[in-house]
Amino acid sequence: MDRAPGLSVRLRLTLSYVGFLMFAGVLLLGAVWVFLLRYVPDRAMLINPDDKPANGVFPVRSALLDVFAPRAAAVLAFLLVFGLVGGWILAGRMLAPLTRITDATHLATYGSLSHRIRLPGRNDEFRALADAFDGMLERLEAHVAEQQRFAANASHELRTPLAISKTLLDVARTDPNRDTGEIIDRLHAVNTRATDLTEALLMLSRAEQRSFTRxxxxxxxxxxxxxxxxxxxxxxxxxxxxxxxxxxxxxxxxxxxxxxxxxxxxxxxxxxxxxxxxxxxxxxxxxxxxxxxxxxxxxxxxxxxxxxxxxxxxxxxxxxxxxxxxxxxxxxxxxxxxxxxxxxxxxxxxxxxxxxxxxxxxxxxxxxxx
Missing domain, CATH: 3.30.565.10 (Histidine kinase-like ATPase, C-terminal domain)
Incomplete structure (x- = not known):
């Protein structure tokens, strides 16, 4: 099936990790601002050592915001880079078993049914999928081998009555004095056996295809x-x-x-x-x-x-x-x-x-x- 090109699963997982990490970072910085900086007054009066007010005020919140904003932006930029690199590595490690399963599928597509994934590690979703795929390959390989043996045996069984019929016809043609009644009887027996074999093969094929009314x-x-x-x-x-x-x-x-x-x-x-x-x-x-x-x-x-x-x-x-x-x-x-x-x-x-x-x-x- 032809499909339009799209983003790889690894890239989508990486972007998902980055998006979640950036969202968590924004929430964290927002929490810092809401629960800490909102209690800081907008302005504070300068007090001299004699506990007398000074001639000016100090803009506390705006000053802290000027300091906090660039550092918050730097933290978000670091999280973005860290999320991209870390997410790409983590997604690759997570999808490595899936890559092995995909490679085994391609090999099976081109006829290599003897290949097995044998994914190591403890049981999880990927291991369960790999084990199920290995089991399917094993059954498929056995089925194909059985079908090949069956085709070879069927060809041999059908060839035998045909060869006997040819021999009997050659005898009847080269020996005119031969009793034709005996040849006809033997031909009839051989033909009956070939017919029975053909009907049995058709019955076997019908049962294997499960094309019947229940x-x-x-x-x-x-x-x-x-x-x-x-x-x-x-x-x-x-x-x-x-x-x-x-x-x-x-x-x-x-x-x-x-x-x-x-x-x-x-x-x-x-x-x-x-x-x-x-x-x-x-x-x-x-x-x-x-x-x-x-x-x-x-x-x-x-x-x-x-x-x-x-x-x-x-x-x-x-x-x-x-x-x-x-x-x-x-x-x-x-x-x-x-x-x-x-x-x-x-x-x-x-x-x-x-x-x-x-x-x-x-x-x-x-x-x-x-």
Missing amino acids: ESVDLSLIAEEATETLLPLAEKRGVTIETSGDISPVIGSQALLLQLTTNLVHNAIVHNLREQGTVWVSTSVRPTAVRLTVENTGEKLTPQLVSTLAEPFRRGTERIHTDHAGVGLGLAIVKTIARAHGGTLTLTPRSAGGIRITVELPATSPRTDR
Whole structure:
């Protein structure tokens, strides 16, 4: 934004110091004059040693005023110079932290997100501002790094089906005797995977932008809908789904929250024991939050592996070899949707095997429902 040039803050602070100092000096000199000199008579008669009046009078007040005025002017001039020099130095020292913050802002503007202010000294307004700015830079740097990794992974994931499709088309063109039905089936599978990946990326982008309409929804009803939709898949894989919970009102997008719950239940079904697996879906209401918990049986997972499952395109070792490998964005979408609703996602390995995933969303206050 183009702005007209103006006085610097340092100069304005200096002029403010000088103005206040001059005003205080005038008040002080005025007080001296009012409370001291006004009791001095205008004229005084000269008295000789014999206590007899002399032939003339001495102008006391005017004489003192003649002496006081030039000295008062000298004091004011000294205060003016002292205020300008001292105010300029003090303003510079006071604004030095702000200068460091401004320099860090310029560096961040040109892409240097690794720079930190780290302002020394005790806590005050400038230190609080510098610490907040450092925290913002740290989060921004982590976000940019995450976006760069995401873009690289997305490019790699999209390039794979395109490369496979190109290879299959080259085979069909160079080998006319090749079974075209098999090639078409493989092309269809590759195209389906690319379509699923594109839709997942669009869903992730929509959730990150938070461009959705908020309304009052019951998370327990959404959990029931998701489990009913995925019940045929659970029966096919020999997995039992158990649901429980109370009415759980939240404010958000019904479509996105349904996608969140569906992803969690689908993950719990697919990454489970082949036979006699179990999925537990429950909702609960706390004083300030609504909790959705999805647990499943399965292989034992390490905390290190579990901590990476919500990152984009991260998969457990068993996910790559299943017929429902997915696109690696299921839990990443869940995390983004939860964050867009002001909530949190927590992944915890179960001691008996499997994983417990908890989503906490802000609870709806009674006034919000009215």
